[in-house]
Amino acid sequence: MAVKHCIGIILGLLVGSVAWAQDPPTPSESLRCEPDQPVLDRDRYLRALSLDLRGRLPDEAELAALGDADDVPPELLADWLSGPDFAERVVRRHRALLWPNLEGLRLMQVNAGLQAQAGIQWRRNIARVYRGAIVPCEDAPARFGADGSILTRTVDGARIEGWVEVVPYWDPARPVRICAFDAQAEAVSATGTDCSASAAFQDAGCGCGPDLRWCTLGNTHLAVNQSMAQALEKLLTAIFQENRPYTDLFTTRRAFLNGPLVYFYKHQSRMSRFQIEPLPFDRERLPDLAFTDTDTWVEVTLPEAHAGILTRDAWLLRFQTNRSRANRFWDAFLCTPFTPPDAGLQGVDADVTNPDLQQRSGCAYCHALLEPGAAFWGRWSEQGVAYLSPEDFPPTRDDCQACAQRGQQCSTECSRFYVTQTLARQEEPYLGMLRAYSFRRPEHTRNIEAGPRLLALSEVATNRLPACVTQRTAEWLLGRATAEDDAEWLDTLTRAFVAGGYRYRDLVAAIVTSPRYRRVR
């Protein structure tokens, strides 16, 4: 009975399934769209190209202009690739490689920061130097003696002065009231202190300088940070829009400067928290721009040692150590990030006292390559943008060696840029040498002297850089990581990229016209 019942159910199901299979489609099924074909048709291809190359959709006129054409005309593709929108998209893409955001940096000393109290600006941090107490001036016009000295009155043991009105560099249209001590404009104090340098914070005879150039207010100084990033992007835009070789990114001496940058390098470089001096260019040749000329950009040619983006302030301050500069370059442009093996580093604790990371167990896995790589920036200061020229900063300086070996007081230059102290016996041979020479092998010292340009050009010669640029570009446009079966295709693209003179536009064109780009899953 049970068996019969089961057979009945099975038969019923079979009949039912046959009947279901023969039923006409339901109304909702008839509304179902056909799945997309894996290969983009003309219109979808046009849309993808427009979005990737221009960042927007094709407009009505462009869609209509296709008419009965079978495919996107090559002339249209060439037109889009030569337009400013394409350059902007490529710059956007390069942000992912260069990370040009400096907004987290405070370029100026904290003591340079003005703050307002009852509409009067003063510097809280150094108020004690001026007044003997952390108090602002009084809300009254300042009085001056016959010799020009600031007159004060004593209130609760503090020397209190009045305010003066000054036209600040950040907004010449709106004069500000500022305490008279803070507003002092002398270049050198009565005691001989250079008021444009940070030693001025200890001298009551120094103030914010003419037009308050050695001070900052609120976020006004962020214009400098933003201009550094914009200057980098301006350079990229120029290179890509002019279809210059990709290698220009690492070799060009072109640069763009605007008002905030010029003002910073002209007047504020010695008040910075970062190592800006010695300036990597001639201060006297900076264009004549005001701080408020934010949108006025002037193209300049930098000195010989510069190497495109690799020595721009946005790069040097975004990656503040030479190791981090090398690390970013290796990752972004050589596609070989410094990552430890999956099994972890072996023997890390074996010789922790060895100060040479190229040899220390575990560390050597990356640092054997990273240290010589970092040496390419050996003449560019860490935590700054200063350039140490071979003329002023030879590999070994007698005065630095002398003070280091005799235990004498070393000059600021020696203690800042040369090895003058050691923590381990292995470091002693490098006393008196430029820091970048510490533990450098003879074959790597040329890295220091030739600079980042040699790094880029040697990697171009080995083909690693062009291959990586090709890979990164393909990953961008395909929206996926490249795989093993892409290797031959990438190799072909790389060869064409090199043979064509490193024209990025041609590389992009080759990728977006390949079947790989047009096939979407």
Place this chain on the structure above:
Amino acid sequence: MRAIILTSLTSLAFLACEAGPSGGPEGRSPTPEPAATARPVPELPFDHPPLTRDPPRTRPVTLGAPEAADLHPTVEVTARPRRRLDLDQLRASMLQVSGGIGWTEQRGAVEVDLFRELSATLGKPDYLQTTTEDLEPSALFLKFLDDASRSVCARMVVADLDRDPADRVLLRHVAADGTDSEDAVTENLRWLVRRFHGRQLAEDGPALATWAWLHTSAEFTARDPMVGWQAVCVGLFTHPDFYSY
């Protein structure tokens, strides 16, 4: 049929294999080099590995029982995944199809661009805290896209009502009073899909019927022709054909 063809081919291959070893290496006459022929070389798939000119190797085989097999095996073709628009593309595209209306919010005297304000939340890196762009069409992204679409579409309807028909974006081929013929609705829907998605839909295709159904349903439910077009607008913006490619 396929099985028969396969069996025949397999048999031929077997016979060919048999013919070689039967005489033994010693007894074989040297194999002559094949003469060059004028036969055209068939075009290989684009990702096919290169053909080598190594001499063919003989390999002993055994014949198993014949079985059905596909003579056209599936070839794994390298393709790129469908991608979501990044925020800059999305913002520009929305401005473009809406005729200049962006996803903004008035706060006092300031008009805030919400795509910019929410850029970090929506995956745009600042290259300080985050350095990789998140292009996943996540639930959060779709929620904000929905918000943006509703805001922009509502303003598109209002803007269109003040425009000449030839300048309208959403109501290009229909009147604003809802007295449109079915042909006018169809024409307007085709216009909108072309504008938003770049696709040219057939007048009687299933894809167009879906949009017509959405328009009719929304209009019927709200008893307001403008709501019908607003719903189509939101649907077009939140459709993968708009936010991905």
